[in-house]
Amino acid sequence: MNSEPAHYDAIADWYVEFTKDWDSEPLALLPADLEGLRVLDLACGYGTASRYLARREARVTGLDISAGLLSRARQLEADEPLGIRYVRGDATATDWWDGVAYDGVLCNMALMDIDDLDGALSTVAAVLAPGGWFSFSVFHPCYPGGPEGSWSGLPSWPPEGGYACEGRWSTGGEGVRGRAGVNHRMLSTYLNAVLRAGLALEVLAERGSSVPVKLIARCRRQG
Numbered sequence: 001m002n003s004e005p006a007h008y009d010a011i012a013d014w015y016v017e018f019t020k021d022w023d024s025e026p027l028a029l030l031p032a033d034l035e036g037l038r039v040l041d042l043a044c045g046y047g048t049a050s051r052y053l054a055r056r057e058a059r060v061t062g063l064d065i066s067a068g069l070l071s072r073a074r075q076l077e078a079d080e081p082l083g084i085r086y087v088r089g090d091a092t093a094t095d096w097w098d099g100v101a102y103d104g105v106l107c108n109m110a111l112m113d114i115d116d117l118d119g120a121l122s123t124v125a126a127v128l129a130p131g132g133w134f135s136f137s138v139f140h141p142c143y144p145g146g147p148e149g150s151w152s153g154l155p156s157w158p159p160e161g162g163y164a165c166e167g168r169w170s171t172g173g174e175g176v177r178g179r180a181g182v183n184h185r186m187l188s189t190y191l192n193a194v195l196r197a198g199l200a201l202e203v204l205a206e207r208g209s210s211v212p213v214k215l216i217a218r219c220r221r222q223g
Contacts (some may be wrong), residue, residue: 007113007180008045012068015058015176016046024048025090026108027137027217030204033150034058037103040127042091042120043110047073053106055083062086063096092119101129107136109214111190112183115168128221134199135219140212141187157184187215194219 008015022028025051026155031037036053041050044062046069054060060086064070073086078215089096091107091114105124142163143156158169166189170181193199207214 005066006066006068008066009068011179012046012066012072014179015069016072018176019048022048026052026106027214027216028106028108028135028208029205030106030135030217031104031133034104038100040105041116042072042103042105042107042124044086045069045110047076047086049108050084050086051076051082053153058104060084061102062199063091063146065090068134092116094123096194097127102127102132103129104133104135107134109137109139111136112138112185113180114128115183117185117189117193118196121193121199122203124201125197130221130223132221133218134204134221135217137214137216138190139182140206140208140215140220141185141190143208143211143213190215190217198222 010067012044024114037058039058039060040055041047041053041062043062044050044064045066047062049061050062059085062073064073064086065088067088070086070088077086078083087096103126107120111117111120128134139156141156157163158165162206163186166185168181168183171178191201194217198221200222202218202220205216206212
């Protein structure tokens with residue numbers, strides 16, 4: 001596992017407090033029936049989406065590299081047991097995996113936090129059963145800033161660089177993107193990485209009224 005400190009370890013307590021009133025339902029395109037499905041919550045943070053999945057009767061594993069966030073997730077599980085198994089591991093590797101395939105993988109608003117996109121999607125393809133689903137959501141890569149999505153109207157990319165300026169950056173502000181940073185990638189970068197991993201795009205959705213703020217996708221592992 002990557003020995004570098006996780007981006008969220010230093011701000012874990014702040015992040016939990018800052019996001020405690022956020023919607024508990026993940027931005028995802030999920031099957032109607034999750035009962036009995038073995039589901040991986042990739043980059044699970046402190047388990048908000050994991051708990052949602054477990055309440056819909058999925059058998060959930062939550063994976064994250066941040067020990068600080070996982071500590072909070074495990075405490076919530078201890079306080080209200082839902083049968084979730086939390087594992088500390090790198091989303092871009094499979095050394096944490098027990099070898100039993102998952103029926104589905106969710107990555108809720110987290111792919112932009114992972115520096116190695118191809119590595120993360122390779123992990124998804126490796127752990128999914130043939131025909132298994134993968135749903136992910138990200139800040140919309142094309143979002144140019146404005147009244148929606150953020151109280152400050154922050155853009156998705158460094159303002160001085162423009163849309164094609166990919167890479168990790170920080171807003172320098174007090175929010176999550178100011179404290180932990182984020183990766184900006186063009187829409188084509190996300191979609192091409194999905195295809196390189198051998199995942200078939202099934203359906204896309206966008207959230208936002210005047211401008212698209214969130215991008216959501218569901219894919220399938222072929223074969």
